[in-house]
Amino acid sequence: MRTDVRRGEAIAARDRGFVERIRQRLNRIRTSGYRVLRAEQDETQRLRARVLNRVRELGRTYEDGNSDLLGYTYHPIPFDGFEHLNAHRRECEDRLRAILEALTIRSGDWILDVGANVGFFAFSLARRGAIVEAYEPQSASFEIGAALSKLYKSDVLYINRGLSVAGLRYLRPHYRAILLLSAFHWIVKQEGDEAAARVLQDLGRRTDVIFFEVPASSADGMFRHADFVSRQSIEAYLARVLPGFAVVALFEDGAWADRPLYAIRRAGA
């Protein structure tokens, strides 16, 4: 009886092997046919096509801090050949200039860009010698950034995650600078007040300087919070959450609801 069972199992295994070999042979024929019929693009064309296809996906659903218009990126893609694309916040040069005036980048400095979107700041800083860790939870924006990074061989490492308390353990012990540009209020929304404050305190310990921007008016932003309604309320929030840090206003973006940009450093640093 047991011998019959074993023989049955051996026959079934042989039949499964036979079916699998046939399946692979058919898939090989299908693959060869596909390669003959479809003119292959080189990797540059493929990456560029991926960027343009993902841009078309933006705005299809609304995700925290992302585009609410079809085919719009939040900020411009900073490479030639993408100028024709729509961006909500076209004027980003002044914010970049304000950051560069407050930050000396040495080649190989690590910078963390939280909410990197399609990489306007990440690529601009990498171009000046930084290695940038770019956190971007929105998958289409992430794929755009990751494809651009590969296409232009840039030192920007994209990560398809949002920053959270749980994610702090993935961070490096030290960054030359951390960018929290129009991203921190989303962390407050997602994590709650207390946890978000812990994220900010943790980031403060890991860096020489945080560049910080949140809405500064009750009429600005898709997520409203009592601490982010005026410059006074933002500065009071930062004094409460980051005592012992110096907060310096660098710039106010007249083209974007007057959002102020701050540099936050440990006092005395």
Ligand SMILES: C[S@@+](CC[C@H](N)C(=O)[O-])C[C@H]1O[C@@H](n2cnc3c(N)ncnc32)[C@H](O)[C@@H]1O
């Ligand atoms: C308003 S955009 C700002 C983009 C860019 N930092 C700037 O100021 O031009 C906010 C970005 O933060 C991202 N974001 C939302 N929640 C986040 C989180 N928990 N961690 C990191 N990024 C987040 C969004 O996907 C979006 O790309």
